[in-house]
Amino acid sequence: xxxxxxxxxxxxxxxxxxxxxxxxxxxxxxxxxxxxxxxxxxxxxxxxxxxxxxxxxxxxxxxxxxxxxxxxxxxxxxxxxxxxxxxxxxxxxxxxxxxxxxxxxxxxxxxxxxxxxxxxxxxxxxxxxxxxxxxxxxxxxxxxxxxxxxxxxxxxxxxx
Amino acid sequence: xxxxxxxxxxxxxxxxxxxxxxxxxxxxxxxxxxxxxxxxxxxxxxxxxxxxxxxxxxxxxxxxxxxxxxxxxxxxxxxxxxxxxxxxxxxxxxxxxxxxxxxxxxxxxxxxxxxxxxxxxxxxxxxxxxxxxxxxxxxxxxxxxxxxxxxxxxxxxxxx
Numbered sequence: 001x002x003x004x005x006x007x008x009x010x011x012x013x014x015x016x017x018x019x020x021x022x023x024x025x026x027x028x029x030x031x032x033x034x035x036x037x038x039x040x041x042x043x044x045x046x047x048x049x050x051x052x053x054x055x056x057x058x059x060x061x062x063x064x065x066x067x068x069x070x071x072x073x074x075x076x077x078x079x080x081x082x083x084x085x086x087x088x089x090x091x092x093x094x095x096x097x098x099x100x101x102x103x104x105x106x107x108x109x110x111x112x113x114x115x116x117x118x119x120x121x122x123x124x125x126x127x128x129x130x131x132x133x134x135x136x137x138x139x140x141x142x143x144x145x146x147x148x149x150x151x152x153x154x155x156x157x158x159x160x
Numbered sequence: 161x162x163x164x165x166x167x168x169x170x171x172x173x174x175x176x177x178x179x180x181x182x183x184x185x186x187x188x189x190x191x192x193x194x195x196x197x198x199x200x201x202x203x204x205x206x207x208x209x210x211x212x213x214x215x216x217x218x219x220x221x222x223x224x225x226x227x228x229x230x231x232x233x234x235x236x237x238x239x240x241x242x243x244x245x246x247x248x249x250x251x252x253x254x255x256x257x258x259x260x261x262x263x264x265x266x267x268x269x270x271x272x273x274x275x276x277x278x279x280x281x282x283x284x285x286x287x288x289x290x291x292x293x294x295x296x297x298x299x300x301x302x303x304x305x306x307x308x309x310x311x312x313x314x315x316x317x318x319x320x
Contacts, residue, residue, distance in 0.1 A: 004277050009285050012293045015300035018224075020180050022307045025226045064178075066185045117164050124303060125169050133172045135295040140175035142287060147182045 023123060030119050035112035040065065040075055042116065045084065045109040048101035055100040057090060084108055183283060190279050195272035200225065200235055202276065205244065205269040208261035215260040217250060244268055 005013065028039045037045075047064055048054050056064075062072040076099050079085045084105035090096040128136070165173065188199045197205075207224055208214050216224075222232040236259050239245045244265035250256040288296070 004274070005281065005285060008290075008297070009288075009293055012288075012297040012300075013280055013285055015297050015304060017184075019300040019304035019307065021184075022226045023303060024181075026307060026310075066182045114164070120173055121165065123306070125165060125173060127302060127306070128169075128172075128299065130168075132295055132299055133169055135292055136299065137168070137172040137175050139288060139292055139296065140172075140179040143183060143284060144175060144179035146287070147179065147186060147283070150186075 026123070027119060031112065031116060034115045035108070037108070037112055040067075041079060041084070042109070042112060044075065044079060044099070045101065045105055045112075048085065048099060049106060049109055053100075054106070055088075055098045057096055057098050059096070061099055079105070186283070187279060191272065191276060194275045195268070197268070197272055200227075201239060201244070202269070202272060204235065204239060204259070205261065205265055205272075208245065208259060209266060209269055213260075214266070215248075215258045217256055217258050219256070221259055239265070 024039070031037050031039055031042055035042075043065060044061065047061065048056060058069070058072060058076070061067075061076075062069055065072065065075075067075060076085060076087060079099075080087060083102060086100045086102055088098050088100055090098050125133075184199070191197050191199055191202055195202075203225060204221065207221065208216060218229070218232060218236070221227075221236075222229055225232065225235075227235065236245060236247060239259075240247060243262060246260045246262055248258050248260055250258050285293075
């Protein structure tokens, strides 16, 4: 089953995937209990709050969240119903649309953030020394670049 | 929003969470395309294949997968319908039940594993040097222990 990964690398992969899934499950439960937000809600609020004009095109948002277009439509319409975001047509391209952070969305994010940051510190970041922080940053930035490049390559028409 | 994490640690957390979510999404798509298994299906097959007698109590399986009892019931009944696992009452405790790997489940795992291991190597493990493997193993084993301890503490009655 595992013949092509060394025991050290298999142990590494398993520790990473099992602990990360456990962390993401707890993070989701913790956010919901504290602020009635899912992690996807929170992530959308953060991305919009940092974007110029607090707005992003739907396609850009889908790509940042790694969501399919239909999953993003569902996500944004759920957040629209709760008043956290609005949806507007793009000024530059009338066929496209953008998600826009509302004032209520910004206030919700500001209320949720301190608790969420405490969760992140208590559960992971305060446990790491500076060398581990540097190692994780390096490994996961490389991983992100590789996965984005693979996605871009697979969505480029073959004749280009 | 981020006053209590240093810029280095915030960059680390973001690289970790965004790249990991991107990786887990791709891993799920890749497994489904190659073998019609979800990652949860695959994980259940691996855990059962490694357990004594290829069987695990439902409670133990829920804990290993970080699934609620209802989510595990749904997961196992979906795998039962596809013939990958069977469900039996525990020999030791007639009220409890166990999931048991079927021969079809083992064959499915054996067919899926080489492709999945290649995915894991290509997308993450072959990119890491030995020092990075050691760092990730150390960090994520500590994280797993901490999260399990927190869960055990919160499920212990207060008067014990």
